[in-house]
Amino acid sequence: MNMDMQGGGVWLALIAACIGTYVCRAAGVKLSGHISQDSEVFRWLSAVTYAMVAALTIRMILMPLGLLATVPVLLRVLICTLSLGVMVSSPQRRLVPALLTGTLLMLTYGVFRTNP
Numbered sequence: 001m002n003m004d005m006q007g008g009g010v011w012l013a014l015i016a017a018c019i020g021t022y023v024c025r026a027a028g029v030k031l032s033g034h035i036s037q038d039s040e041v042f043r044w045l046s047a048v049t050y051a052m053v054a055a056l057t058i059r060m061i062l063m064p065l066g067l068l069a070t071v072p073v074l075l076r077v078l079i080c081t082l083s084l085g086v087m088v089s090s091p092q093r094r095l096v097p098a099l100l101t102g103t104l105l106m107l108t109y110g111v112f113r114t115n116p
Contacts, residue, residue, distance in 0.1 A: 071109060079105045 035042060060068070061076050068076070079102055087098035 071106070075109060079109075 061080055062073065064071075064076070082105065083098045083102035086101045087094045090097060
């Protein structure tokens with residue numbers, strides 16, 4: 001009986017999270033027509049969003065958790081630098097080649113590390 005209550009609680013939490021997410025999304029859709037993209041609030045929100053993404057990216061490179069922590073810091077920084085170089089070098093269609101470069105370099109390191 002205790003297991004059923006715990007399972008029901010998990011489903012209840014999942015349903016509540018889904019409802020909360022979709023209520024916020026619906027409110028965003030409803031209000032989106034009334035927000036000017038040139039307003040100071042929108043520009044501030046955009047700046048905060050970019051700052052958070054940059055901070056999380058730097059944290060992931062310099063202080064990773066899990067499997068990425070087994071890769072030496074110098075190699076992580078080098079792969080990131082090479083990927084950024086690919087992104088800056090090509091004015092058009094630059095995101096996919098940069099992501100592919102980083103992914104393939106990291107996979108190459110993993111393959112050579114496990115198969116000496």
